[in-house]
Amino acid sequence: MWRNFCNQFRGCFNGEMALQQACEQNRIERFFTFPNFQRSAERCAEEMRRAGLAEVELEPFPADGKACWSGWPTMKAWDVESAQLWLLAPRRELLADWAIKPQHLVMYSGPARVTSELVEWNGELDADLRGKIPFTRHRINDVFAVMRALSVSGIISDFIGALPGIRDAFDLPDDVRWENSAIRAGNGAFWGFMISPRNGQMLRELLRRGPVRVKVEIKSRVYDGAFHAATGLIRGMEKPEEEILFLTHLQEPGANDNASGAGVGLEVARSINAAIRGGAIPRPRRSIRFLFGWEGIGLQAWIEKHRERLPRMLGGLNIDEIGVDQDKGRSVLHLFLPPAANSSCVGHLAEHLCEEILTPRIRWKPVADRAEIINDTITSDPNINVVAPCLIQYPSRHYHSSSDRPETLSADVMHTVGLLTATHLHSLANAGPAEARYLARVVVGASRRTLANTELRLLEGTWPFGRERSARWFAEQFALSANSLAQFSLPAAEVEACKRELTEMAGDWCGQWRTLFPSEQPRKAKSKDLKRASCLILSRTTLGAPSLYGIGGLSPEEEREFRRVLFENNLDLLLHRICYWTDGKRSLLDIVERLEFELDQLLPDAHIARTASGSLFESKRIELNLAAVLFIVEHLVRGGYLASK
Numbered sequence: 001m002w003r004n005f006c007n008q009f010r011g012c013f014n015g016e017m018a019l020q021q022a023c024e025q026n027r028i029e030r031f032f033t034f035p036n037f038q039r040s041a042e043r044c045a046e047e048m049r050r051a052g053l054a055e056v057e058l059e060p061f062p063a064d065g066k067a068c069w070s071g072w073p074t075m076k077a078w079d080v081e082s083a084q085l086w087l088l089a090p091r092r093e094l095l096a097d098w099a100i101k102p103q104h105l106v107m108y109s110g111p112a113r114v115t116s117e118l119v120e121w122n123g124e125l126d127a128d129l130r131g132k133i134p135f136t137r138h139r140i141n142d143v144f145a146v147m148r149a150l151s152v153s154g155i156i157s158d159f160i161g162a163l164p165g166i167r168d169a170f171d172l173p174d175d176v177r178w179e180n181s182a183i184r185a186g187n188g189a190f191w192g193f194m195i196s197p198r199n200g201q202m203l204r205e206l207l208r209r210g211p212v213r214v215k216v217e218i219k220s221r222v223y224d225g226a227f228h229a230a231t232g233l234i235r236g237m238e239k240p241e242e243e244i245l246f247l248t249h250l251q252e253p254g255a256n257d258n259a260s261g262a263g264v265g266l267e268v269a270r271s272i273n274a275a276i277r278g279g280a281i282p283r284p285r286r287s288i289r290f291l292f293g294w295e296g297i298g299l300q301a302w303i304e305k306h307r308e309r310l311p312r313m314l315g316g317l318n319i320d321e322i323g324v325d326q327d328k329g330r331s332v333l334h335l336f337l338p339p340a341a342n343s344s345c346v347g348h349l350a351e352h353l354c355e356e357i358l359t360p361r362i363r364w365k366p367v368a369d370r371a372e373i374i375n376d377t378i379t380s381d382p383n384i385n386v387v388a389p390c391l392i393q394y395p396s397r398h399y400h401s402s403s404d405r406p407e408t409l410s411a412d413v414m415h416t417v418g419l420l421t422a423t424h425l426h427s428l429a430n431a432g433p434a435e436a437r438y439l440a441r442v443v444v445g446a447s448r449r450t451l452a453n454t455e456l457r458l459l460e461g462t463w464p465f466g467r468e469r470s471a472r473w474f475a476e477q478f479a480l481s482a483n484s485l486a487q488f489s490l491p492a493a494e495v496e497a498c499k500r501e502l503t504e505m506a507g508d509w510c511g512q513w514r515t516l517f518p519s520e521q522p523r524k525a526k527s528k529d530l531k532r533a534s535c536l537i538l539s540r541t542t543l544g545a546p547s548l549y550g551i552g553g554l555s556p557e558e559e560r561e562f563r564r565v566l567f568e569n570n571l572d573l574l575l576h577r578i579c580y581w582t583d584g585k586r587s588l589l590d591i592v593e594r595l596e597f598e599l600d601q602l603l604p605d606a607h608i609a610r611t612a613s614g615s616l617f618e619s620k621r622i623e624l625n626l627a628a629v630l631f632i633v634e635h636l637v638r639g640g641y642l643a644s645k
Helices: 003-009 015-029 034-050 140-149 197-209 259-277 297-305 307-312 345-358 375-380 411-429 433-460 467-488 492-512 527-535 556-568 575-581 588-610 626-638
Strands: 054-063 077-089 093-097 112-120 132-136 154-157 191-194 213-223 225-234 239-250 286-294 313-320 333-336 364-367 390-392 538-540 642-644
Touching: 003 259, 003 411, 015 034, 015 259, 015 411, 034 054, 034 077, 034 225, 034 239, 034 259, 034 286, 054 297, 077 225, 093 191, 112 154, 112 197, 132 140, 132 197, 140 154, 140 556, 191 213, 225 259, 225 297, 239 259, 239 297, 239 307, 239 375, 239 411, 259 286, 259 313, 259 411, 286 297, 286 313, 286 411, 297 307, 297 375, 307 313, 313 345, 313 375, 313 411, 313 467, 333 345, 345 364, 345 411, 345 433, 345 467, 390 411, 433 467, 433 492, 467 492, 467 588, 527 588, 527 626, 556 626, 575 588, 575 626, 588 626, 626 642
Parallel strands: 112 132, 132 154, 154 191, 239 286, 239 313, 313 390, 333 364
Antiparallel strands: 054 225, 077 093, 077 213, 112 213, 225 286, 333 390, 538 642
């Protein structure tokens, strides 16, 4: 199915050109302001025109703080003229300068001119911060709700984010974290500076000796503006109205995150189109659409604008920070598979190609979907149904820091990922009945591996679910994957034959290992919560699921409590998935039973989701706290994201 394409195309993709494209994107976006974001999107559109793609468009979307797409509230536009943070006493020293290192300034900081005493503060509710500037070791996201409640307008942080086994604060002693979301909702009413771990240590030593004074000068503006998406098309030959979607995001200051994704994407578009025109590879049956835009909210906005196209978009691939040299980044390339609610042959193909093309050149690992952090996987939501697995070298030593520079990138890594990306896109775009039969065997092979891995856990005694419940789960997952084959021209009779084969395989396997399954235990939940969850039927009210940080209408106290319940009960990993399983038919208890299987998949790699927030929780409990789930669902209903019957 794919090997001929890969062999014919291998010399067409140029890793050095992908690296050059990434460097040019990073040159524009390193100073991460909206005028530069527009220039970077314009550049992507121009490169696609130069490569000969069809239907190239630059599409604007409002950045006015008012528009909202599926619970993703838009931001305002933001620009900066200058920003400095000075230590005044006990000595004079420049601590941060936006013109030298733009990551020093927290994104969306409003204008400020303040001279005041610095005090250490780490989220204490009873602190008196009047007339003072707080200095915290925490990520600003984690203390912002309290900061708002205490009427504090500015903050300084030396948080850079420990990544277990990859970095600690003093691996990057003179770099700073890029903080992009914490004070967005303030629309310029707040400001923040990020300083280096070395300077943070120095300030704490000074604070132990006596008073410390600092001066803040920020010339910035938050205004009604726009953000942009650039899109172009390689038109298919037989079914041009059907599309395979390539995704990567712009508008971040890092070379790896995500100039590397843009660089590889532009080179994939150029090289596939050139190879088709030169006769090296066939024009695919379906079209391939390339989309470059804002991560998460930009994709949600584009999808809602073009929702009539969604039934004709059959799947695709998202790449995000994929270019770092793995030795320099201390990283592993993760393949984020589709969510369990939309298990698909598209994900199984991506995993198959990773094994065939990446091994042993690149360290990689398949993991469960992480929509809560990698927001361009949100198209895999069953309500949207454009399954796009994600390739990402996350976490990396340089993640969201000023050390994410072009010298960390590798043309060889970008070449290998580019070859994989092109192969995946073209294979899906060109699939007919013969190729779909190959895909069906990939699905069967992946299902066998799932059962084989579960066998080991049964023998270890670490599989937490009973036999009947496990049998239902595997049957449902395998059926979803088999059903997805119909999109790629597998005849209906063969789809049904594949489902029967998988159903029989799961049933035989459960029977073979029946004595090793644990017995089901009654839930540790109050009877009133069990009754309510078993009767509560939810339906979707928006096209997509809300952002983890986009639950609107909460007071600072409510937001703090919402986040506490999320993280303390592992529900930060499951917020999107609550929506994904909601279909207007299942009860909340039915959904919870499915979520627990997903949580079992997610917890072994929970550090992937939580290194960004700095919130690591050790709870390995698989049975969900039903009262906590009901609390979160109440907020989703109240916020207008779900409706209850």
